[in-house]
Amino acid sequence: MHIEKLDFENSPYLGVYGTATDRVVLIREGLGEKKLEVLRDVLKVPLIETSVMKSRIVGIFAAGNSNAIIVPWYIWDEELDVINNGLREHGIDMEVVPFKSRLTAFGNLILTNDRAALVSSKFTREEAKKLGDILGVEVERGMIADYHSVGSAGVVTNRGGLVHPETTDDELEWLRDLFKVDIRVGTANMGVPFVGSCMLANSHGVVVGHLTTGPEIVKIEEALGFLD
Structure with missing residues (x-):
């Protein structure tokens, strides 16, 4: 299966609690083994259970791709050790x-x-350049649908992307040109427009919040490149 529905202690906001890349997933501590197994089966990469700044909202604080993961300067040394040891x-x-x-x-x-x-x-422009250098990719500053929270207003993988339904056609073209994948608009969890907060996705699959409807799932699969 490329897509599964899941909840984290009845919360459908999976993206708040984890960060997915094509090489590893950082996920909050304390999930049961059955849910961890679903994540492994669908995303097909190792999981590292951790907190960030003693918080379970790992997906709020961490972002990354196959090259690097960026975390706040104030992350605890013990947490950094957990992540680095897991990678090793x-x-x-x-x-x-x-x-x-x-x-x-x-x-x-x-x-x-x-x-x-x-x-x-x-x-700042200087910060953006440094972030791009760390991630090893071209970087641009901007917004999605007039929101600064671009990481929660969208989800993008190496196969496709899904963004806030108020994203304009011009913005969509700009995002497609930037990320070099097809990007569409949609929602999850029964109409929530901040799709990045609702799911964990990489090039292998996507795990969405349990409130996501059938029509939303079809759009998510199409946007993220799992339907021909």
Whole structure:
């Protein structure tokens, strides 16, 4: 299966609690083994259970692609050790970079795949360049549908992307050109427009919040390249 529905302790906002890449998934601590197994089966990469700044909302604070994961400067040393040790155990050569900024909600403010990154225009130009260098991709500053929270207003993989339904046609063309994948508009969890907060997705599959409807699932599958 390329897509499954799941909840985290009755919450449908899976993207709040994890960050998915094509090489690894960072996920909040304390999920049952059955739910972890669904994530492994669908996303097909190792999971590292962790907190960030002693919080379970890992997906709010962390963002990354196949090259690197960016975390707040204030991450605890023990948490950084957990992530780095997990990467080593799975033989994954990947950087975890604590990034110094007045902003810390990187998962909300960075949208990236392995080709490009869109970062909130709340970042300075200098910060945006540094973020692009860390992720190893072209970077642009901007918004999606007038929202700075580009990481929660969209989800993008190396196969496709889904963004806030109020995204304009011009913005869609710009995003397609930037990320080099087809990008469509849609919702999840019965009409929630902040799709990045509702799911965990990579090039192998997507796990969506349990409230997501059948028509929404079809659109998500099409947008993320899982339907011919």
